[in-house]
Amino acid sequence: MFKVDSLEYSYPGNAKKAVDKLSFEVKDGEIYGLLGPSGAGKSTTQKILIKLIKDYKGAITYKDKPLRAYDNSFYEDIGVSFEMPISFSKLTAMENLDFFRRLYKRTVDVEPLMKRVGLWDDRDRKAGEYSKGMKIRLNFVRALINGPKVLFLDEPTNGIDPLNARIMKDMILEFKQAGGTVFLASHIMSDVDQLCDRVGFIINGRIHEEDTPRNLKLKYGKKVVTVEYRENGLLKSSEFSMDALKGEDFAKMVREKQIETIHSGETTLEEIFIKVTGVALHEQQA
Amino acid sequence: MNSRLRALIRGEFVRLNRYNLFAASFVVSLFYVLMASFIDDAMVLGVMPFIFLLDSTMMTSLLVGATLFYEKKEHTVNSIMVTPASSDEYVTAKLVTSIATSLFTVVFVSLALYALKGVTYKYAHVIFAAVAVTSLHTMIGVRIAYSAKNFTSMLIGFMLYVTVFMFPSVLAMTGVIGPKLADFLVILPLETSANLMRAGFGPGVEPWKIVFGYLYITALTLLLYFFAVKPRFAEYMMREMGV
Ligand SMILES: Nc1ncnc2c1ncn2[C@@H]1O[C@H](COP(=O)(O)OP(=O)(O)O)[C@@H](O)[C@H]1O
Ligand SMILES: [Mg+2]
Secondary structure, eight states: OEEEEEEEEOOTTOOSOSEEEEEEEEOTTOEEEEEOOTTSSHHHHHHHHTTSOOOOEEEEEETTEEGGGOOGGGGGGEEEEOSSOOOOTTSBHHHHHHHHHTTOSSOOOHHHHHHHTTOGGGTTSBGGGSOHHHHHHHHHHHHTTTOOSEEEEESTTTTSOHHHHHHHHHHHHHHHHTTOEEEEEESOHHHHHHHOSEEEEEETTEEEEEEOHHHHHHHHSOSEEEEEEEETTEEEEEEEEGGGGGSHHHHHHHHHSEEEEEEEOOOOHHHHHHHHHHHHHHHHHO | OOHHHHHHHHHHHHHHHHTTHHHHHHHHHHHHHHHHHHSOHHHHHHHHHHHHHHIIIIIHHHHHHHHHHHHHHTTHHHHHHTSSOOHHHHHHHHHHHHHHHHHHHHHHHHHHHHHHHOOOOOHHHHHHHHHHHHHHHHHHHHHHHHHOSSHHHHHHHHHHHHHHHHHHHHHHHTTSSOHHHHGGGGGSHHHHHHHHHHGGGSSOSOHHHHHHHHHHHHHHHHHHIIIIISTTHHHHHHHTOOO
8 A cells, every 4th residue: 555665854943853864665555563662753654645744765666656756635545643643622522523524525423433532422512622532433434434444543542541552453453354544553562462464663753673463572572381289378480482391391390280370471562662762762872 | 705714713603702892892882982082083084094004903903812812721722634625715704704793893883983973985885995904914813823832922923013014104104204205104004904994984095005905915915825824834733722
């Protein structure tokens, strides 16, 4: 869908590059995640991909055609949710949606969406009276209003409660199952872990590692199993390599000890992230 | 008119209403009527051009500026720019809305004055002048709002514009500038705007000034749009993009 090659951009009056030699691809029908600390360049990348920033260096293609060659009809296929809640504060939620709905050729019925995110009962309240979480959910509904083919989500679950985050994540997965493509920028590991087919770790405007969340965990994880057990009232733990699991020591422990937990040592994305970030920052300082 | 432009214009009106800008503008119109009703019947025709001038210049610029200011503050302009609506359509919607608002004032005040005092004037002239002057000052309002940090600095920007461009006209009125030289003042947008308005209220404005005025104001509006408003739209968006 989107191919990005050696993208470079710095904001006017800011010498530091917000994105720097950034290359990645968002494939048709996948959820691609950019994961990185704040200030890494995720939002800037999104703003470039949605054509809000135009004076970038490097090549971007959308459906194999240069992004610059598209006119405003590009947006008929695109849904965008920005990092911060955006709405006309003195218009009700429904009036906000109605305003944006009229700007598209193709639109969807908002009632099921608003019900799903739990805003239907508050639909006639002014957006300015919404809580931050409600505004973010309204952002999300607005992004879906034109039945887009590609969805851009910048920190979609930031500031909403776990239950609503779960609902939103389900909706994102359903969007993908229905054939949609998603670009997701986030600094929240669990979002990326649960949603993304592939993830790029972005630090200082550059991708330092990219793969499926599962492969990354295998690559960075230790191939060990940690067993916690209780002996004479004390909590103890032992580590076994994966190969050693067939051996007698492990079997004996399972048979004889009072085991409390068994964990395989795949790292969390969070640990990988800290590792990759640390290495990247170290390399830059050197 | 395409359906997007219609939707944008509709949105502008809904917001003018909800953000109480329409109410503010209506209160100002009531104030115009009140003011005119205290003035001698003989004098009122001399004052009306300035009331309509005030409305089509200052009220237009401030209203447009205020809507841009809200859109900047609430970042909604970014949202509009990721829909199929173009920046041309966006500015056109502002223009159409300004013109409609100015015309509403002209019609309302004219009706009220007719009812209160029975005064009439050349309505067609006033309407054409209001359209031309409002168009120009929509662009001026947009341009001032681009660089304004807040509502106060927008007001100051507009005051500056008025002061700078009125000053020579004041000199002419007080006789400091002779009548020969004063003819050149038509290059001042406010002077020419005033001429067009005055033409609706009796003779006294030379026909060449009217013809020149319409051509000049139209040209200025287009120049401003293509060289000051359109090219700087992206930059304005950038600066306000806290999203
Ligand atoms: N409007 C702006 N003007 C100037 N610099 C900016 C602007 N927005 C972001 N930046 C800078 O660009 C870099 C990347 O920011 P951003 O893309 O927002 O990061 P992220 O979304 O990953 O947190 C940061 O150094 C930030 O300070
Ligand atoms: Mg960001």
